[in-house]
Amino acid sequence: MDKRSEQKAKTRIKLINAALELSSTKGFAALSLREVAQAAEIAPTAFYRHFRDMEELGLSLVDEIAVSLRRLLRNARKNSEAKDLSSLTRFSIETFIEYVNENANLFRLLLGERQGASDTFRAALRKEIDLFVVELSEDLDRLAVMQNQKLRHSGYAAEAIVTIVFTIGAEALDLPPFKQEALKIRIVEEVNMILRGARETSRVKTKR
Amino acid sequence: MDKRSEQKAKTRIKLINAALELSSTKGFAALSLREVAQAAEIAPTAFYRHFRDMEELGLSLVDEIAVSLRRLLRNARKNSEAKDLSSLTRFSIETFIEYVNENANLFRLLLGERQGASDTFRAALRKEIDLFVVELSEDLDRLAVMQNQKLRHSGYAAEAIVTIVFTIGAEALDLPPFKQEALKIRIVEEVNMILRGARETSRVKTKR
DNA sequence: CATCTCAGTGTACATACGTAAACTCACTCC
DNA sequence: GGAGTGAGTTTACGTATGTACACTGAGATG
Known part of the structure; x- marks a missing residue:
């Protein structure tokens, strides 16, 4: 490659x-060109x-986030074979918290500028999160089939x-490692709650 | 009262x-004293x-949020008598979206500065949200008892x-009213999912 | 090798910033 | 009703901001 470029x-x-x-200390919106x-x-x-x-710099940061999120997803999938759903959940969340710490x-x-920033900025972030949701949704479907x-x-x-x-994972950012354990448990518990609620029970106990 | 004060x-x-x-357009952190x-x-x-x-102004804004959240809770409770859980959920969320629109x-x-802002600021917001969670938690308990x-x-x-x-409700802020309907449905659906998952089933279908 | 290109520098300027100081003057209070 | 108070103004400062412009010099190009 060009030495220049x-x-x-x-x-x-x-x-x-x-x-x-x-931006991690004062928020991106408060940054000045000169200080950067x-x-x-x-x-x-x-x-x-x-x-x-x-603003253009900001959009590049969003790109950075995008590739980083995809890497996260790829890693989580790579290690997700032959596990039951509950330990998979636990494992995925540990991967995630690890990722959060490494990419604080x-x-x-990603989270701070969801509100507040410029329209372009916000829209770009939304797109990335939506993409993430779609991917997870597909994974969930795949998994459900596998587990009948x-x-x-x-x-x-x-x-x-x-x-x-x-959102809850973001709190890990301000926490000492030893407190992150409790946080993980909270997240796992809540995610399991959602999964349980999403599961079609063979026969639901209806009251009336 | 004093005319002066x-x-x-x-x-x-x-x-x-x-x-x-x-702050709604550029984020609080980017505000200057002079422009305010x-x-x-x-x-x-x-x-x-x-x-x-x-910073001190910011903390006053958090106070403003606090009283506003308490008003929201009070209103929601006032109108929550003699309803079954599912229509109560639907009703609460409509109240909430209404509130969001009125206090955009x-x-x-509240949401934008959860990350990014100063430590004091963040901590103050966290406290308010936690308080809200505790109140809702108590309401859920009370309701569960009532419904056996x-x-x-x-x-x-x-x-x-x-x-x-x-978080999802915040998206309503950027949406035209006719699109907010779909959003409400999404929220209701997800909340019901959580409630279903939280419900202790009389006998859980365990695999082993 | 001569020439061109262009990432990075230095200087300069108008404008916005936070805040110190001295002021005004409608009000409170004895 | 005269003295004192204090919310708000005016002026003034040093500093930081975004950006235009002319520059340099290492590296690409033919």
Whole structure:
């Protein structure tokens, strides 16, 4: 590869990381172009060689989130063979919390900017989350078949699960490791609740 | 009441509303003292007669959210007599969506600043949400008794429900009214899923 | 090798920021 | 009714912001 464009790519990454780093403490909306440039160790005006403005940088961050989420999904699937649903749930959530810890800044951005940010920004994030929900929904269906069970509207179940896991999981970010254990249990419990509720019981005990 | 402090209270409210208004588009963290003062139609330096800095204003906004949430809960309860659980769920969620629409800015702040903001800010919001969860949890218990049912860990159920309702409900903010109907159905469906999963079935079908 | 390209720099400017200080003047209070 | 109070204003400051413009110099190109 070009030595020139290689160097450019490097600074671009420096900018992205700087923005990620800074946004985790004060929120992306509060970042200034200059402070990002400074953190990336370039002159303010060099910023424009990479992005038109802060909004465009923001969209690149969303891309970053997107590939990161896909990696997460891929990893979770790879290790999900030949397990029963309950230990699979537990395992997936551990994978997830691990991911959250490793990508704290990305994750903070993902959740923090769902509200508040610009329309473009918000829409881009929504799209990524929806995609994640769809994938999980398909996994749930696949799994139900494998286990000879029926789920009703796995779509709703998936959305509910993603909402819970993402939102409660975000709290892990501010917690010391030893407290994260309790959090995991809470999440597992709640996800199981949803799965139980989604399961089509062979004969439901109706009161009347 | 004092004519003087009456006037002061009025400007204070103007400041709070201005901040609320502005924060809904760009996020609270991105607000400057000067623009809030300008929106409230006072000189920038008069801001200090009311708050030490923007952080203190923020905490007042959280207070505003707190009383607003309590009002919501009170209203929902007042109209919840003599209903079965499923229509009660539906009704509560309609009340909630109505509330969200009427307090759009407060609500955006509540959700948007859960991440991102300062520690004090975040902690204050967390406290309010937790309180809400506790109240809902008690309501669930009370209801279960009334209907002669058993719930397991209503606490988890309440947390899951609040998370779902708040997060998905927040999407209503960006939706035209005619699309909000579909959203309500989604929420109702997911909440019912959780409630079904939380219900202690008289005899659980265990595999082994 | 001469020339071109372009990521990054340095300087400059208008504008917005937070806040200190000294002020005004409608009000409260004795 | 005269003194004191305090919400709000005006002026002023040092600092940070976004961005235009002219530049440099290492690396690509023919």
